[in-house]
Amino acid sequence: QQPVQSPQAVILREGEDAVINCSSSKALYSVHWYRQKHGEAPVFLMILLKGGEQKGHEKISASFNEKKQQSSLYLTASQLSYSGTYFCGTGSGGSNYKLTFGKGTLLTVNP
Amino acid sequence: GAVVSQHPSWVICKSGTSVKIECRSLDFQATTMFWYRQFPKQSLMLMATSNEGSKATYEQGVEKDKFLINHASLTLSTLTVTSAHPEDSSFYICSARDLGPLTPFTGYTFGSGTRLTVV
Numbered sequence: 001q002q003p004v005q006s007p008q009a010v011i012l013r014e015g016e017d018a019v020i021n022c023s024s025s026k027a028l029y030s031v032h033w034y035r036q037k038h039g040e041a042p043v044f045l046m047i048l049l050k051g052g053e054q055k056g057h058e059k060i061s062a063s064f065n066e067k068k069q070q071s072s073l074y075l076t077a078s079q080l081s082y083s084g085t086y087f088c089g090t091g092s093g094g095s096n097y098k099l100t101f102g103k104g105t106l107l108t109v110n111p
Numbered sequence: 112g113a114v115v116s117q118h119p120s121w122v123i124c125k126s127g128t129s130v131k132i133e134c135r136s137l138d139f140q141a142t143t144m145f146w147y148r149q150f151p152k153q154s155l156m157l158m159a160t161s162n163e164g165s166k167a168t169y170e171q172g173v174e175k176d177k178f179l180i181n182h183a184s185l186t187l188s189t190l191t192v193t194s195a196h197p198e199d200s201s202f203y204i205c206s207a208r209d210l211g212p213l214t215p216f217t218g219y220t221f222g223s224g225t226r227l228t229v230v
Contacts, residue, residue, distance in 0.1 A: 002154070032218055041117075041204055042155065044218030087155065089219075098145060099219065101155045 001026055003090045005102035012078050012109045020073040020105045022088030031064050031071040032089040032099060035082075042087060045073075075107070083109045113139050113209035117222025124195055124229055132190045132225045134205035140185035141207035145219070146178075149202040161188040161205075195229040202226050 003024040010018050022031060029050050034042035046056070048064035048071060056062060059076040075082055085106050089099035114137040124130050134144055144161040159180050160168040167180035177199075179191040192199055206219040 034218070034221075041221035041224045044220065047216055047218050049216070089155075098157055098160055100157070103154045 002100055003088055003102040005086075005088055005105050007105060008103070009106040010108070012107070014080060014109055014111055015077050016109075018075045018078060018107060020075075020086050020088075020107070021070065022072070022090075022102055023068075023070045024090050026069070026090075028064070028066055028069050028071075028090050030091045030097075031062075032091065033062055033071075033073050034087045034089065034101075035084045036087065036104075037084040045086075078107075078109045080109050080111065083107055113207070113217075113220040115141075115205065115207050115220045115222040117205055117225060119225055120223060121226040122228070124227070126196055126229055127194055129191055129193045130195055130227060132192075132203055132205075132227075134188045134190070134207070134222050136186045136207050136209075139207075139209040139211070141188075142185060142210075144182065144188040144205055144207045146180065146188075146190050147204045147206065149204060149224075151202075155204065158190075161190075163188075192227065195227070197229045200227055200229045 003022050006021045031048045033045040036042040050066050062073045064071045085104040087101045087104045089101045091097040091099045116135045118133050142163045146158045147155040149155050157170050158173045161180045161182040163182045169175045182188040202224050204224040205222045208219050
């Protein structure tokens, strides 16, 4: 079942913060976050595993609340390069589980 | 890092013809690869799971006779769109995962995608 992402779109000015949410009606084992720029393939950002963890690098971080079956992606002090469509992908356990992606959140960062 | 190469990047074909798309893992072995289809401004929809040495697993609603998948080696999976029609025009992307020591924390690497236009 497809996870639900919100918001569908967000427009920021450079330096502003944003939060993108991903929720599922099914129990989650893992949540992946990817960014896709127009006409390109998605690029892996980070993965969160069952256990309520939070992780991040530079100014992009994410949290995973398995009880609420939710994950959030936090973009801090956004840069122009952050523009793109962000997808969360949810998966089950195992080594090569398939991912089900949300509909995406279009993030536009303006100067 | 893991690299997945996909060819061709774009293809235009006539209605009724077949098109083959290749997906290669360049620096790792991929026993499993995934094929997605993406329509403009829409999400990635999983079409099938390609397994090396065995039959692919197709998602509900995907015609296995129309979208032929062959995973002949640990580094190559191919998707053939047979008897293509204009409604098959889309962006097709493959992905795979490098199952190394850090596997649980490793994301999937996507190929660069193939834009198929059927005229």
